[in-house]
Amino acid sequence: MPIYLDNAATTQVCPEAARAALEVMTEGFGNPSARYPLGQRAAQRLEEDRAAVAAALGCRPEELFFTSCGTEGDNWAIQAAVRHGRRRGKHIITTVVEHSAVLEPIKALEGQGYTVTRLKCDRTGHVSPEDLRAALREDTVLVSMMLVNNETGALQPVQECCRIVKEYSPDILFHTDAVQAFLKVPFTPAELGVDLLTISGHKIHAPKGIGAQYIRAGLKTEPLLRGGGQEKNLRPGTEPTAQIAALAAACQVWSGKAAENRARMEAVKEATLHELTAKVPGLEIVSRGDAPHVCAVSLPGYPSEMLVRALADQGICVSSGSACHKGKPSHVFAALGLPKRTLMGVLRISFSPESTVAEGAALAQALGEIRSSRMGI
């Protein structure tokens, strides 16, 4: 097994989640819409799994809808919010550091006549609540602001921003992409005050292909897809019961020891940053990350892609930024206003509760050797 320090890209499925999926695939495989006992048992299991995920998120089961991934959840939230606000206007506020699962659907709406304000961030990747206040308009229908950034680990002031928005007008919907925040930082949707919130299974040791959407009780929304009546007519498609069971199992494992896991990841991250600074001359810390599992460093003059490949040759997996931006400098690091040489040498390092101080030290050792064996540019 490689040394895997790219847990913001995806995580290894935990044994409990794999076992739950296997059980549902091979034994409890009925269609929850079927009327015979095998189907009815699947329907009952589905509701138990929904309750488990809702408990981990801190919402009511009726407020949780299963989706295929974070990207679907983000797209759905944005579409639902603009339809909800169609009589109010056509102005959307978001931030320059969102994931492309938010930026791209909003860009598409811009092409259809919506006006978009993209809040800038400071050198640490944080947006300012005062900038948000200044951007609000009579025709604003949606604010979409992520909770934790996938590249810097920066935690945005979503609770404060949501309060500002709701004071301005309760009719403006607030969506947060909590894909990197779920179980990594403590929050509940109600504490944040958001209307819509998106999570994804594969960032928390469940399989790829499953996510969930929080929709505040009482909020009337429209579906993204049209089809059968599953998920109270809001998300048609036969429920992927095996992935849902796996997501529920991962939530149960994680939420039981969330505080302990956060402390472990924070400690390994700090030790890794310390080793990197000691072993790699010229290394800069780009972001220590507010969230415990993500940080970013740079080796100015050494292109990220080359570093990622050289580390991979030594069995170490890290990323040059979001896994969704292969080859191009990330828009997030560009938004921090880094000098070009720093920007081109960025590495994102991301941890799981299973990551160890020894793995961080191995990364520092390997990067130090790469640094001394190759010429920078």
Ligand code: PLP
């Ligand atoms: N939002 C953020 C912040 C992410 O990090 C990711 C995945 O990298 C997504 C959305 C997309 O989630 P998914 O891969 O489940 O579509």
